Amino acid sequence: MIEKRDNGYRVRVYHRSRYVASRSFRRKMDAEAWERRQKDALAAGTWVPPDDAAATVAEWIEIWKGTKSDSKPGTRAHRAGMIRNHVLPAFGRRPLSSIPPSEVESWAKKLAVEKSASTARHALSVIRGVYRLAVRDGVVHRNPAEGIKLPKMGRNEPRPLTHAELWRLAKTVPSDRxxxxxxxxxxxxxxxxxxxALRKRSVMPRGRVRLVEGYSDVGGKLHLGTLKDHEARTVVLPAVVADELRAWSSRYRDDQDLLFPTGNGKPLRNQNWRRSVLTPSLAAAKIKPITPHNLRDTAASLAIDAGASVVAVARMLGHEDAATTLRHYASLFPDDLGDVAKRMNAKARTARDGRTARPKAA
Structure with missing residues (x-):
């Protein structure tokens, strides 16, 4: 019902004889239009309280962030950057109910072009997560970020070293550490x-090294945290490398001592070590420039070359599943489909001709 007031019109909406919402307007036509929208939404079962629907994206981002309190410092810092640099400037002051899917899609695809596919995906995941929470709570009835397809992220090709290059680098670096x-x-x-983050206690018998924690650099500060379930693992080193690690770890007395600290006992920083040790050593050894992460590529490559399965490589690297390993290292696995076809052909010919394979002699 619409009531005439001294300064305009007051709309009161009832549903099944119960009051549900009200709002004031200066013009009668605006009051009638709003009342009609509320009644249509109530009849369709899509109505939400107007005050909730008017909540801004920024307000709901804060609510959503509260559900992510268990994430690591690095993850939180990355997410905060996405929100600050991309999500809030585009949608922060907008009511949740005012953003259509087409606008979100246009924004995300523009990010993919102007920044990167990775940036677009991470920023879109924030919007998608915020709206999923709002939908779950009944504040809005649709998620404008669902079903949006973005360009595939470019894959950085692995840059592994060979056995010979790895040992040449090891002989060129300036210290035993x-x-x-x-x-x-x-x-x-x-x-x-x-x-x-390796410590003396990380080194186990028979070439095994137990990984349970790691450092992350967040805003220039190092944070030590436990590894995710799929990242925590035991790796096994070749005996020749295990012997060197065991000899090195014997220099330390306390199980809590870091194995590869700086001169003052602090954890090494990636960029510092790369600049002062890795880059000049690569040049001296006449090896192509690589990053510390490419030594991880090297381990994957050497394991695959030794015949390791994709599952074994995934476990060694601490990947969540074998699919992750294949996404990163598919080019390193041998293309043996020809051999597979030959073996299948032999079995097929045997079956076609009605023969059975002879058992091997004991």
Whole structure:
């Protein structure tokens, strides 16, 4: 019902004899239009309280962030950057109910062109997560970020070293600490944050190294945290490398001592080590420029060359599943489809001719 007031019109909406909402307008035509929209939404079962629907994206981002409190510092910092640099400037002040899917899609695809496909996907995931929460709570009835397809992210091709290059690099680096680090990374596939967090207690018998924690650099500060379930693992080193690691770890007395610290006992930083040790050593050894992460590529490549299955490589690298390993390292696995076809053909010919394969002699 619409009531005439001194300064305009007051709309009161009822549903099944119960009051549900009200709003004031200066013009009668605006009051009638709003009342009609509320009644249509109530009849269709899509109505939400007007005050909730008017909540801004920025307000709901804060609510959504509260559900992500268990994430690691690096993840939180990355998400905060996406929100600050991309999501809030585009949608922060807008009511949740005012953003159509076409606008979100246009924004995300523009990000993919002007920034990168990776940036677009991460920013879109924020909007999608915020709206999923709002839909779940009944504040809005659709998620404008669902079903949006973006260009595939470009894949960085692995840049592994050979066995010979890896050992040449190990012989060129300036210290025993760096030599052992290079060999451990090149044969285990540890991430930088994992190898920089290794302690004396990490080294186990029979060439095994237990990984349970890692460092992350967030805003220039190092944070030590436990690894995710699929990242926590035990890696096994070749005996020749395990011997060098065991000899190096014997220099330390306390199980809590870092194995590869700086001169003052602090954790090594990726960029510092790359600049002062890796880059000049590569040049001296006449090896193509690589990053510390490419030593992880090296471990994957050498394991595959030795005949390791994709599942074994995934476990070694701490990937969540074998599909992740294939996305990153498919080009390193041998293309043996020809051999597979030959073996299948032999079985097919046997079956076609009605013969059975002879059992092998004992």
């Amino acid at each position: 760096d030599r052992v680090m290079v060999l451990v990374m090149g044969y285990s596939g540890m991430r930088w944050g994992e190898v920089s």
